[in-house]
Amino acid sequence: MRSTGTKKLLASIKRAKGNPSIPLSPYDDETIRAIVAECRTLHDEILELMKGEDTKLDELSDGLKSTLVIRHQTILRNKQCTLAYLQHRLEALCALRLEVGLNVPEKIRENTSQLEAAFLTDYDKILSDYMRAVDLDLTASQRPPKDLFVEVRANTDCGEIVTEQSGVVDLAKGTSHYLRAADVEDLVKQGLLEHVG
Known part of the structure; x- marks a missing residue:
């Protein structure tokens, strides 16, 4: 409807998938905040449009119904795109931890948000505890070596x-x-x- 923020987040995912040498771009806090603000504004607009409407939903005018649906679907789209962006980043961090072990490059760590850094620390601890408990190194190569x-x-x-x-x-x-x-x-x-x- 209005935001180009969701396009920006989805473009970030596409760039990361197209360039495996940079698995994680810097966390886009500004865009996330703009999308959240837009969703709040849309929600407030929905409440304002419904104010004073004591009738049932099927008794509302077609114009008002369309306006409500468009605003609600925009909120859902924004939420879905934002969650896809966050999910992609967490999956990239998990894959990176399995690929490089404990030494996640500093450049990647700098690109994480504060919550992502905390997630990576917790994930590392859980993964290490699990590998010790089952006596199996999950970070080892999944392919057998060509040569011993x-x-x-x-x-x-x-x-x-x-x-x-x-x-x-x-x-x-x-x-x-x-x-x-x-x-x-x-x-x-x-x-x-x-x-x-």
């Missing part, structure tokens, strides 16, 4: 890690190692190691 062992190079000085096959391995910056894929998968996800070749 992979060659990796340390991008930073990671210190020593303990592996099942090779024992203690010192991952000094710039060094290359041939290790089990399962032992270094999390470090590769975090960008501390990179696959060679």
Whole structure:
């Protein structure tokens, strides 16, 4: 009816789905507030139009019925688009947590609202507790590795890690190692190691 805010939110979802390298754009607090204000105004207009109408709904004039329906449907559309925007953002945060583990990039954290940051913290705690309880790492790759062992190079000085096959391995910056894929998968996800070749 009036708002371009819902179009802006839906365009944000479309951009994020079209560009997986930026899974979460900055939270659009200003647009959300504008949509909420519009819904309040429409609700007040509905109440004002109904003021003094003691007749039953089917006895209202066709013009008044149409006006009420249009305003009510606009409120519902605004609500649906806003909830789709918020749902998309929460799903993106959950997927990101599963993909990168505990180290959600700072750039992504900066794009979250205060409530989304709290949700991510709570989700992380629930997911970690669950994985410990069932002794299963849900953040591990869902596809089996092509090779049991992979060659990796340390991008930073990671210190020593303990592996099942090779024992203690010192991952000094710039060094290359041939290790089990399962032992270094999390470090590769975090960008501390990179696959060679």
